[in-house]
Amino acid sequence: MESMSIHRDHQTMASGFVPDIWNWIKSLPKHWRGEESRSLQICTSPSTNQSLNLVISRQPETEAHSFILSFSICDQSRDHDHDPVPLWSSRYSKLKPANTTDVATQFLQEIICGVLRYGPYFSSRAVIMLPNVHVSEDSSKILSLSVLTLALLVCVYEAPSTLRREFMGTITARLTRQEMRDAARELMLALGSSLEEQWMRSVNLGVTNWAMEALRSGTVSSPRFAVFSYALSARRLWKVQVYCPVVAMAMEHYYSTHHHHQHQQLAKDERLLFSLNYQQLESVIQFVYRVAFRENWIDVAVNVDNIRCDVIQLVSETLMARQGYGSDEKHFPSRISLQLTPLEQSDILSMSVSRSSDNPAQEVGTDKGIDTTFGAAPGSIGISMSAHETVTRSMKPWKFEHSVHGNTASLSWFLHGGGGGGREVFSSEPPKLELFQPRSWFRNRYTSPSRPFTRSGGVIFAGDEYGESVCWRMGAAAAGKTMEWEIKGRIWVTYWPNKKRTLHTETRRLEFRELLHLSIAE
CATH class of the missing domain: 2.70.240 (Leukocidin-like)
Known part of the structure; x- marks a missing residue:
């Protein structure tokens, strides 16, 4: 794998801390010259000295003030001699880093596609009609929610089993915060009912796979954010x-x-x-x-x-x-x-x-039936009524x-x-x-x-x-x-x-x- 020159933005990641993706993206333009990539820590594993990082990478300029950008979630050892291992990557897009809103909006679109692709009914030939969601200061929390949600699914399906439990515990602690629940409501309303269903089925398929893995390993624990x-x-x-x-x-x-x-x-x-x-x-x-x-x-x-x-x-x-x-x-x-x-x-x-x-309704009726029988002697008729x-x-x-x-x-x-x-x-x-x-x-x-x-x-x-x-x-x-x-x-x-x-x-x-x-x- 090619070596990547990555600058890491170190932050103290307490168990309930939610990374501020919006302000991180706003701070990027002044760092672009001379650096190929920037990364933000999503969560860490104290026992293995590894972290899950969000990375934005760029290719050389193709025209003035324009860059080719891609987004990744990487498994990164805190030993700087080891290159990060991409667990999920978006496609490359031509963007102007000076326009924070364009970068954030394109990033959100890629994250939404990433979540939906883990869904139960996703087809590689499917055309996803994404809503026209523009990220701003007021809606910036949905960026953090979306990154955490995708990171959760990446952990379920892509992360090594030795890291999964610690990473999942940290991510779920953040997803249960009230600010993230409020952001989830905002995102669901922006997606519309059809994409909302696909999003929730994708997330809960991941939750189910995680819970079933815990059940089989004997570490049964119900996901706290599942409802x-x-x-x-x-x-x-x-x-x-x-x-x-x-x-x-x-x-x-x-x-x-x-x-x-x-x-x-x-x-x-x-x-x-x-x-x-x-x-x-x-x-x-x-x-x-x-x-x-x-x-x-x-x-x-x-x-x-x-x-x-x-x-x-x-x-x-x-x-x-x-x-x-x-x-x-x-x-x-x-x-x-x-x-x-x-x-x-x-x-x-x-x-x-x-x-x-x-x-309950109750109906009572009386029926009378008449049985007619012939007696043993001619001309004798026996009639009984019941x-x-x-x-x-x-x-x-x-x-x-x-x-x-x-x-x-x-x-x-x-x-x-x-x-x-x-x-x-x-x-x-x-x-x-x-x-x-x-x-x-x-x-x-x-x-x-x-x-x-x-x-x-x-x-x-x-x-x-x-x-x-x-x-x-x-x-x-x-x-x-x-x-x-x-x-x-x-x-x-x-x-x-x-x-x-x-x-x-x-x-x-x-x-x-x-x-x-x-x-x-x-």
Whole structure:
């Protein structure tokens, strides 16, 4: 490998320190003369004396005030006699280093492409239509977030195993900082929904590979940043987006004597382990609200617009069929619980819900049947009459409940099983006798005409069925204020065998919290 002349910008890299990529790029123009490359330390490994560095390299000038630049993430020994080893490199681009915004914007575009190329469905022939994102002082944090995200994936796939754990620990400590979560929200909104999905699937495939490597090596630790959510508050609309790889969701405990045996069985069944863990939960929660001014108070009514949950596999169909049991063996949503609370409560007078508890319908009918029989002797007729009652009970697989605790509104959806008395699925195991019955509702659950899910295995709760409102009544003094609401959510996903013959069942859970804003105005 050719020797590189690299000037290193040394900074103290505490565990939570986020490198300031924007100011580093702004400082580059004065260093370009006489130096081929500049580097910035991303993280270090104290035990191996190595570091992960961000490097900008240039070729000789092709025209006045113009340079050919490329960006790299390199494994660098702090022994200066060793050249850095590029783990990821961008293409070369002609840029004017004096224009900081152009360099930063081109760099961000290359980083986004780098992250997407690690995605589960990326094709080298795919054309990535990147958004026109211009980096400025106000949006500079997204540069640091993007570099850390790409560095995380580079560590998963490219870094030597001896360095991976220390590097990953440092990078994840930085990604969990609030400033990076805020920058992630800003970047997601700039990317748009399609690229956002690709970005999150790429990141969480890397997280899953990392978690599975830790599981196999016996160093099981759930990634601390694995649940990613962000909120959007617009006029009359609230939206929360949630992503989490299944492998990082908390495992619920079963009240089962077979629990230990089941997990031993799962550990031996590598294909089932692959099927269940290489999945990601994606959820969208949307509310619409309206503000109505009355004579002596103000009503703020919030309605469900759309609640959507999907479990999406993180690998191709071909790989899932080869290493797992295909796309049919996976978790399904089994419970959703949301809590809405106004954080400023001095103006709240009262609150109410507009949907009562939903009891199952029950119909009772009496049918009379007449049986006519002929007696033994000619001309004798025996007539007997019998009456019987037919009682029909209908229960939807999903039960919805409203409840109120102080000024907090709780909305919950519970999935009930078809057998065993219709018990709640998230907190129970299927009866063992039903596990192998082909007509049980949880077998062939994605193709059955009576399935409680969409064809792809998700659920959608729309406002036409769950549109009843929760209403907070406020004093007139609230007029003109912008108030914060807190939304807390928990989502459970459950695995019961679909087509495979197994006794293994499990339920996992994630939790999130976001803040929403609402203006009390006409």
